[in-house]
Amino acid sequence: MLSRTTLPRQLVCRLPHRSPSNRPLSSTSNRHASPYDQTIPNLKIGKTTRVIYQGFTGRVSTTNAQQSLEYGTNIVGGTTPGKEGEHLGLPLLPSVRKAAEQLKPDATAVFVAAQHAAGAIEDAIEAEIPLIVSIAEFIPLHDILRISSILKTQSKSRLVGANSPGIIAPLGTCRIGFQPLTCYLPGHVGIIAKSGTLSYETVGALTRAGIGQSLCIGMGGDIVAGTNMVEALQLFENDDDTHVILLAGEVGGRAEQDAAEWIKDYWKRVSNPKPVVAAVGGVHAVPGRIMGHAGAFVNLGEDPSEVKIKALESAGVITVDHPTKFVDAIQRVYKQAGKDVSTLKWNGQSRRSYHTSSRRIRGPSNMIQKRGxxxxxxxxxxxxxxxxxxxxxxxxxxxxxxxxxxxxxxxxxxxxxxxxxxxxxxxxxxxxxxxxxxxxxxxxxxxxxxxxxxxxxxxxxxxxxxxxxxxxxxxxxxxxxxxxxxxxxxxxxxxxxxxxxxxxxxxxDDSAFKSGKRQGDIFALRDKSKEDADEVEAEQDGIVYVKLADPTANIGTLINGAGLAMNANDALVAYGAKPTNFLDTGGKATSATVEKAFELILRDQRVKVIFVNIFGGLTLCDMIADGIMLAFKNLNMKIPVVVRLRGTNEEKGQKMISESGLPLHAFDSFEDAAKKCIELAG
Incomplete structure (x- = not known):
């Protein structure tokens, strides 16, 4: 029998306890430096970074480019195959090679559909564009493996992504991606994150506390990432604008353990190292399930999230269970060191400049769906x-x-x-x-x-x-x-x-079939009758829904973003709550999506209260508020709902909730919202 939602037993076996510093598998590879390592400095974007867009005339690309131009990003043009002229008052060219010759870009934003993204990335590599940022989700894994094999052999181009929110330099007012711009504040904290929404939650908490950011790199949630945590750490070590480093990880892979090994060495060889704080989601991820992101699962020989946390802690890294706690952790570190945390806010005395450096670094789609x-x-x-x-x-x-x-x-x-x-x-x-x-x-x-x-x-x-x-x-x-x-x-x-x-x-990899229209013979074997009917139905509406088995669980969750959903469930459990489900509405949730999510959650007789936790990036908080009220009307809801809205249009959404006259409980603090859920659940 072929199942789409349950991994084979060999993929989920828990490894015997071992010291977090040891590798789960001994490897024949010694991780020798490759030409690709020379491209790490290309990540340092700034005010004068010359950016082009691939897929420039697309609707999403056009809107994004307009926002980025307003932010201050130095966009110099873009490409669309077969078209030439102007777009948004900027040069439009028919090929990346021609754009490279005429516009001399330092970076490219690849706003191309998943099935064509690998070809677009390869075009950018051939044109030797220094930084390539790929945001598309559901690019077939083997397309990325092929791209990775190309990247290893060259020393001109660096990839961020795929399935990444991109990279943004608040200190240099340069955005290459789709991050919600209102969240960011110039300052001196560097961030590398697997999850987009988790990084937004992190940035939002820092900004509210007056702690600004220097550079935020979206590693992406796919199985293979163009830029990993160690490479970001190498950049941050040598970046004078970055004074504190934050890592936001999740279940799947060894990125966090590789980072822990690097940090151990870093703190041995540097007399005044930069503080590192980390959060790792997925401690309570369901074994054998892919938790929203394509790479969010424990693969052969990999360790679960709790082992990653132990590895980081053994390296001396401070860990937190929710991104809102990054602020307290940074404040404690600075207090112990006798430093003023206000220095992490940009003082206006320095600006980022040209993003590409010749020096070497010192030191070692369209719809959310489960994959596989x-x-x-x-x-x-x-x-x-x-x-x-x-x-x-x-x-x-x-x-x-x-x-x-x-x-x-x-x-x-x-x-x-x-x-x-x-x-x-x-x-x-x-x-x-x-x-x-x-x-x-x-x-x-x-x-x-x-x-x-x-x-x-x-x-x-x-x-x-x-x-x-x-x-x-x-x-x-x-x-x-x-x-x-x-x-x-x-x-x-x-x-x-x-x-x-x-x-x-x-x-x-089901993206080969869903995006690339390949491997039909394999995927014809899928038997949906053997899968949970509610989870299959959720998939049709772009929702990732996984039921949790605890019969005493009583709090339904509705969250946007896989990483944020995993981390929120972990934090709820830490406060004593018992979630009934993992539910990711996706980064492009609409009011209709929210209503459908409520319908799925309410079918579970265990649910006594629903916790809605949204960080609005592409998702608008007022749209979510509208969906919640629509659900109350259409589903005749009787159980209480606790709502936490942050991000884009949060004030408008919060006002709609507070004035709705419905049994809704609005909170700004995650901790207060979690405690209210527990109280209401009895």
Missing amino acids: LHIENGQAKKLLSDKGIPVSETEKKEADQRFLAITVDRSERRPAIIASPTTASGKVFARAKSFPYDYNNGPDQATVKAVLEQLHMDAAPPAAMATTGKLLQTLVQIFKEKEAYALSTHISGTQDGSVVVEKASFSF
Whole structure:
């Protein structure tokens, strides 16, 4: 059976407890510097950064460009294939190469639909544009893997994204992305965040406290990111305008643990290091579920959020459970150091200038949907059998099996083979090694030999070695041709000295199908009748809805943004609340979307109160308020609703709620709202 919402068991096994500083898998890669590392300084944007737009004449791109121009961004033109002339009073050119030649851009904003985004990014790389910012969600994973393999070989272009809100320099009044501009204040705090809405919540809290920001980088929520946390840290270390660094992470990948390792080294070699504060969402994420963002899940050999938090804390990083607490953490750090926190607000004495530097860094879519289709044992083994791989009808004891898988090494930004000589519970990944390989060329002979050695098969009979080699080659082929993100197998020896597959579980990227219109044969296997009907229905309205299992839970949640939703649920639990669901309305929620979300939540008989927590970026707070009142009218709602609206049009939305005459409880403070939810839930 193929399920769209539940990951295979191998993806969700919890690793044995270990020191947070240790890697979950030993790797054959030593993470040598690549030419791409030379592009880190390209992230330092500012007032004179020359920006172009790809997809310049599109409706969304046009509106965004107008806002960014008003903010002060130095937009010098843009491109639309087949068009030439003017747009918004600026040059419009038919190709990126022509724009690069005539406009001499330092950065490009890629406002191109997901199915065409990879081609647009590649055009920008070929034109050697220093900074490429890709905002589109649902770009097929293998398109990004191909782009990543190109980026590693060059030293001119740096990518931010994809699935990113972009990058903004409040200190330099330069925005390349779609951040809500009213939230930002010039100052001296640098931010790197996986989640857009979580970064807005962070910035909003800082700005209210008079603490300004120097540079905010959206890492993005996809499996593979063009710029990661370590690269942002390297930039911030050498940025004189950044005095404090904030990290906003979430479940999935090793970015936060890689950051912790870098920070440990940074604080050893620097006499006066910059303070680092972090928040990591997804502590209470549902194991085996993709929590809104494409990359928000625990993949093969990865650790859950609580292990990431321990890693950061062991490195000396202060961690908080909600972005509104970043302010208190910064104030404590500055008080202990005898510093004045008011110095983090811009004093008008310095401005960012030209964004590209030749010096080296010192020191080490359209609709929200869950991603990932999962083929369980029977169908996965049939795929292998059809390619001539021996599979068993029955399964042997785990003690007689070995583990062989292919997945994505997010830190390396390329595929990796994972091999373990055992499948025994709790020992699979403790004894596993990861072997990253080139996406385009596949694993070389030395890598295959090392994998066989790791499986303890280097001295096996020739038939066993040959069959294992063929299986590995087949997995590599399926991974690339069918656009998978995790293929795992359990294998064992046979009496005739060969090898057979005992168990298999395959996961595929559904953006290849949804955005790229590829892999129809795989996705035709989806059986929606085996999935939760409410969650399938939510998907049709652009809502990511995941029911939580606790029978005593009683607080329904309605939140915009995957990272913010995960973090809000974590914080609610920390206050003693029990959420019944994870629900992300998406960054472009409308009043109709909100009404549909209420309808889904109200079907759950456990719900005694609903908590609405919205940070308006693209979503407008007054539109959300209208949706809440519409829901009360159309759904004949009887239970109380606690509402917290922040961001774009927040005052208008809050006024609509307070004057509605409905049983709505409006709050500005997250803590006060959470406590009210608990009180109302009884």
